[in-house]
Amino acid sequence: MDIISILIAWGPYLLGGIAVTLGLVLSALAIGFVLGLPIALIQVYGNRMLRAPAAVYVWFFRGLPILVLLFLFYFGIFPVMGLDFPPFVVGAVVLGLRGAAYQSQIFRGAIQSIAEGQMTAALSLGMTRWMAIRTIILPQALRISLPGWSNEYPEILTDSAVCYAIGVMELLTRTSQIVSQTYVTLPVYMACAGIFILLNYAGMQVILRAEEKFAIPGFGIQSG
Amino acid sequence: MSDYILRVVDLHKNFGEREILHGISFNVKKGETIVFIGPSGTGKSTLLRCINQLTVPDRGHVYIDDDEITGCGHRISEYRQRIGMVFQNFNLFDHLTAVQNVEIAPIKVRKMDKTLARDKAMEELRRVGMEDWADHYPSELSGGQAQRVSIARSLAMDPEVILFDEPTSALDPELTREVLEVMKDLAKSGMTMLVVTHEMGFARSVATEVVFMEGGQIVEQGPPSEIMKNPKHPRTREFIGKISEH
Secondary structure, rough: HHHHHHHHHHHHHHHHHHHHHHHHHHHHHHHHHHHHHHHHHHHHHHHHHHHHHHHHHHHHHHHOOHHHHHHHHHHHHHHHHHOOOOHHHHHHHHHHHHHHHHHHHHHHHHOOOOOOOHHHHHHOOOOHHHHHHHHHHHHHHHHHHHHHHHOOOHHHHHHHHHHHHHOOOOOOHHHHHHHHHHHOOHHHHHHHHHHHHHHHHHHHHHHHHHHHHHHHOOOOOOOO | OEEEEEEEEEEEEEEEEEEEEEEEEEEEEEEOOEEEEOOOOOOOHHHHHHHOOOOOOOEEEEOOOOOOOOOOOHHHHHHHHHEEEEEEOOOOOEEEEEEEEHHHHHOOOOOOHHHHHHHHHHHHHOOOOOEEEHHOHHHHOHHHHHHHHHHHHHHHHHOOOEEEEEEOOEEEEEEEHHHHHHHHHHHOOOOOEEEEOOOOOHHHHHHOEEEEEEEEEEEEEOHHHHHOOOOOOOHHHHHHHHHHOO
């Protein structure tokens, strides 16, 4: 079989893989954001009681190979907790938990880069600390984080392929199945690689648009 | 007692071993402009920051009207609404336009209706001559313009007192003048102001009282005519002499 007819025959199956891969990536980015931002806030503004567990979390999830984390949760932690999650959920959660550790450090750096005077001025106007964080610090910190944050997308997109190891039906898993069905190797893996590159490119375009949209004159990030 | 809008009683502050404020007391009547002068590092800025508790004093009391600000816990944000502050480096919110800088505290802190807050913000910008710059970001403003916007920002909360912490120290002489003009108008309009500055001309023409500080203490205080022309204390004389040589 030539690659064209393989792609035609298996196209819909591969498209399904793209959907699963994007599902993994978007869920992981969302989980990473939702957990990573509070971790960053705790590390900058929290008391010692809160800072210690946050530091341990970051150390743990950045310190282990992704495949080890995946097996640890899929075969170990979740089953012991009596949680019978399907592979997709485990993959998304593990990628997300790990992403949170990385994202938290992006946000932490951004928050710490904001001049002390911004908080001082907000407090002097009668804002509470939390109000100042929400209305003054975060809108600035998130803008500053965007360039660093945009690296998270290609990271997680490429990492997502390890979910093959626990049988998530994502792009690489489906590609391997096609290879074992058709005995065509190089062209099929090339097609898989091409799709990853396209997904990477398309995602970065979206992020660049976002950076332009949120750009503010003289405010750190410059578009283009 | 309620003759005074602000009372500072025996304020002490140490930073580690260094004693910054060593028993500062003074009273401010409504509409007065008190100008604090003295060598750098004598605690003038710390004094202002201790008044609105941005720096927490070790000892002493601060009262606005007859309410004690010191040790008031979480109610501090209510008192800070009544005490505006203008900083040496302006500290405008970098992600907001001029008018957004001015309206954000009324909207977020006072829960003011957004349209009303916008009108009020424009009115305050007009008061400092910055209404044409409403939609510009801080990075697009000169230092003098930024400082005028920051004055408008504190005016928008209708404070009873405004603290000016070296408001013109980061500005060249021409920009200094435009900021001092705005402050002069404010003083004339009856605003109560505490000003830390090295601008002797401003002290002479606007201050109701000049306070000379050194080593964390008030050395001498009185009307500008007395302090500037006829200082009693030798240290004051020396300082005034040095300054007027320039």
